[in-house]
Amino acid sequence: MTDAPLVSVRDFKVGATTDGGRKIDIIRGVSFDIAPGEILALIGESGSGKTTIALSLLGYTRPGCEMTGGTIRVGENDVTAMSETERCKLRGVEVSYVPQSAAAAFNPSKRIMDQVIEIALIHKLMPRAEAEEHARSLFRALALPEPDTIGNRYPHQVSGGQLQRLSAAMALIGDPKLVVFDEPTTALDVTTQIEVLKAFRSVLEKTNMSGVYVSHDLAVVAQIADRMIVLKNGEVQEEGTTEQILHAPAHPYTRELLAAFEPVQHTPIEARGRDVDHPLLEVIGLHAGYGRVENREPTIKVLEDVSFTLKPGRNLGVIGESGSGKSTLARAIAGILPAYRGSVLFEGHELAPDLQNRTKKQLQRAQIVFQLADTALNPAQSIGTILARPLTFYHGLRGAARDKRVNELLDMVHLPKSLRHRLPGELSGGQKQRINLARALAADPVLILCDEITSALDTVVAAAILELMRDLQNELNLSYMFISHDLSTVEAICDDVLVMYKGAVVEALPAARMSADAQHPYSKLLISSVPQLDPNWLTSLEQDPELVAAFSRR
Template sequence: MAPLVQVSGLRVCARNDEDVDVPIVKGVDFSILPGEVLALIGESGSGKTTIALSLMGYARQGCRIVGGKVQVAGQDVLSLDEKGLAALRGRTVSYIAQSASSAFNPSRTLMDQVVEGAAIHKTMPRAQAEAKAVGLFRALALPDPENIGKRYPHQVSGGQLQRVMAAMAFITDPELVILDEPTTALDVTTQIEVLRAFKDVVRQLGISAVYVSHDLAVVAQMADRIAVLRDGEVRENGVTPQVLHAPAHPYTQSLLAAAAPATRDLGEGPAGASRRAAPLLEVRGLVAGYGAVGKDGLPAKRILNGIDLTIERGATLGVIGESGCGKTTLARVVAGMVPSARGEVLLDGKALPSCEHGRTREQHQRVQFVFQNADTALNPAHTIGAILARPLAFYHGLNGAARRKRVQELLDLVKLPAAVANRLPGELSGGQKQRINLARALAAEPELILCDEITSALDTVVASAILDLLAELRRELKVSYMFISHDINTVRAICDEIVVLYAGNKVEARPREAVSTPPFHPYAHLLISSVPRLQQGWLDSACARGADGLPVLSQPPAEGAELCSFLGRCSQRIDGVCNRLPPPRQPLPNGGNMLCHQSTAALISQQASLNCFEEVA
């Protein structure tokens, strides 16, 4: 069988500030057979996306394809003129980007944008394209496929928008589709739905695909072959089982080692004296949300519902849950960025004012926030030195030589060279920018740092280095963390205690040493069993396990009762109980607690029958 894609000797250069061409892709060779999925894997800057884009004859701003040969479906892509490339892109080769939200026009309906490719390439009339789009919506497991096209981008979730973008790519029946990190920003439960939909459609249509990712566990579910990239070169290229289980190159071995974050040494943890004193942070009965406040004093949209938690001095609390569960809102209330409607936030046993305008400079200094996206958190017009100098002047009154010396100390603390102080954020890698984000928080010399998804956009190698740094800073500086994530493996690697949020409710809490010990709250079990494994076929078996549906309720849920927020999705709900009564909070034998009607014995039995414990061992 002749390859659909043949790449040989591909070279791409980027022009640096000195107007000199620097090679970033260095003589890459690979091929893709019809119907085959090739994964391009490697850490940030390895050339994955640059190589994938070259299959459409495209090079990003500042880059040039300077050599080699790229053939797709018998066409010499690099020799095509603008008209030829326009005919190729979106017709022979389609592209699914990482960020669906930035790929859509907010002023046009989803259907208008999905069928646009068919109109541009004149592949079918509008009515036929719309009918085909509905079929793709159905194949991609989108809700209400007949009507979802009438919505606008902001009216669907991130996972749904990602699948709509796939429909846009598939509408023209391309022979090759490029999936560029399409699930990186999604939480695990949404990710598994999107992966399942992508895999099913690629299989049904017999399309070849290039899957760009830094996540080997995801790649294991999608790819027939894997090409491992580093510094613009292919270090290893083989069938998926061989690369995963018998990697030949040391770099591939290091990627596999970083795929499952190891448990970090967190030091001695909270001292006994600290436990006997007031906790560093205590949250009591916290209710918060957005929108107009009603007569009951509650916001129109409640995001957090009666949250209780504590963080001891020198401890790390992990907060996990899927998108929209209230993780970031919780951190923002603690930081004073969002007001609370009810409840208290106490620091050292003393209540903090609800919002930032009522807090003192000292209170702000003691609690610092590290944002998820370092690109938007750092002012692109200021040097790193100026960014770090500002909190030093604001909180500590440092200036002149003393301030410059402390900037150098902060850079050393986060393992960056002194020369970085003279550079702009745009000149740094994603991992370096996240270290600066952390250094800026450390400049205040806080007691508590709120880390909001700070590793979610980083590749596994860089994310592992950030986790190592956090653990080291905790041991050296005795700083405490609230670590927010949707990744159970990351939280398990760095935290003493883990709290699980669902729809604004704290449904489970447990110590780290019991994170793999059943029973689990049904939602926590869903989170854990949705984490992809480094095993081909895992996605299919996970889908099979979840194919039994939900138990039928004999009565509709009681109106007005504070019922379990997970009721509508729970496979372990008790008819006549869960749909009538609010769930109690009960202790777990491992020292944690959960919000559930089910007994611990029943949960252990039911969850064991699903055969998922092996995934969290």
């Protein structure tokens, strides 16, 4: 590393204008440097300004926002003083970007190779043949399968982990000095995440590029960053080396972030007023799938002979990689996706496969909360209207009685009553997920199916949601079926765990003994793939290569 920083940010400010015309500060005087070859992490919860600062390094601000003060220099370029035309020449060559959602970054109608080399051709960095060879060398460096031919495929023909690495190849094709990684592994399951992190770190070390890694996941950041900046409300709370931040944090907020990673041991509750000797939910030989039905079976089979029981007051976790059948299982139990074989018994009665043929009481007693609150809540309806609908449908409430119950539900999920007049788009991610939960509670259920409900939330907000769910369980005598690829989340709230692989249950374990008792090779691989708050964890990780290859979905 040289003495002169590659990136220099001084007293940088970003402002925005609200719909009402009020001026607000988003980034409030942030300053930092990045040395050549250094990886800097920007961490903090949602709304802390991480992504806003990272995008500003490319000279970009979101609609409605503007740079209002300070300077950003990247190499010899004063990004804040450049025109938009000059910034366009900078992007992809001096500074490049790896997005959180690679699927959204690729054009589904164009071959991968054409998209990866596009920057090199636009900026006339090299002839097409040379660009394609450079791309293939990046595919090899990023440990992609069939590097000589994968570029001939379309985006939908590769896995999520492969697409995320291909988006990195797209960012690296112009040999930039600085790469911005915007939460690129958030949507990936743990085993895929490891391979992607290894590939990112390997390429950065070989090329000596600098990087900015945006994340709320300290354990992931610990594997790739040299230094960290902790942000809250657009201000720097603390800055230090990765070792110092993890092991000797000085600021109370940093300590709060780290505390959210501490494993919380689940304490089983005693089911009150319920027959605990008989299952609340019993699934027997369930098969489900998608596509056209032929001979009473779908063309794409996902679930295969899944069986388990859940007793009143107990919580069941379902873990596995993306594509293992976890969400399909929840949808089949809820009747959203009718199973084509097998049975679902709830409170001793067999449920019809299709929810349209279930009784109102059966629908009321078992509710589902979806992963993405953004798509689960009608953006055109107020929070009050969203919560009022199930109160009228299930309980016939109207008028003042319904309004009173809406306020009680908001209070139950620790949200102010004033939120009832807002639209979902005016709420934070954590608030929207609380509304999602309140809507399920409006039915007065005994079972809630939770489909990855914390995966899109930052660590602090997710921890608060889990704490709320524990309180509600004690108060309302609920049971949860919790679907997740986050093992620490499952350990925090579940009594028992099912491990799924390719649509089948490969192992059932007590949640508290998951790490110690796992016997199936896939369970062991999954558990060993959870990142730890240790910068040396990834380099010291030892996994059987044959085991990794056998269960690879990357």
